[in-house]
Amino acid sequence: xxxxxxxxxxxxxxxxxxxxxxxxxxxxxxxxxxxxxxxxxxxxxxxxxxxxxxxxxxxxxxxxxxxxxxxxxxxxxxxxxxxxxxxxxxxxxxxxxxxxxxxxxxxxxxxxxx
Numbered sequence: 001x002x003x004x005x006x007x008x009x010x011x012x013x014x015x016x017x018x019x020x021x022x023x024x025x026x027x028x029x030x031x032x033x034x035x036x037x038x039x040x041x042x043x044x045x046x047x048x049x050x051x052x053x054x055x056x057x058x059x060x061x062x063x064x065x066x067x068x069x070x071x072x073x074x075x076x077x078x079x080x081x082x083x084x085x086x087x088x089x090x091x092x093x094x095x096x097x098x099x100x101x102x103x104x105x106x107x108x109x110x111x112x113x114x
Contacts, residue, residue: 095101
């Protein structure tokens with residue numbers, strides 16, 4: 001028997017008496033149920049991480065907005081206080097230069113009590 005004929009005999013698919021027959025079938029590979037479960041768990045974890053990332057970013061922006069609003073209210077209070085101080089300073093000048101204040105006579109101490 002030659003080499004090529006021995007290979008041809010190995011490829012025969014008919015059954016001879018007292019021989020085991022092995023048929024070679026090509027099967028499509030599919031993912032098993034355990035692999036499907038593992039893949040779904042990994043995808044769920046990735047989606048959870050994505051969600052947490054977005055929520056964390058939103059919270060960070062919320063904290064920044066809250067701090068800016070607090071700073072705004074502080075500056076508004078400071079501005080109101082400065083406006084009151086400015087009005088007080090201008091009122092002294094207005095009173096001194098008013099016609100009523102000019103018509104008043106200055107009072108000097110007449111005596112000292114002992």
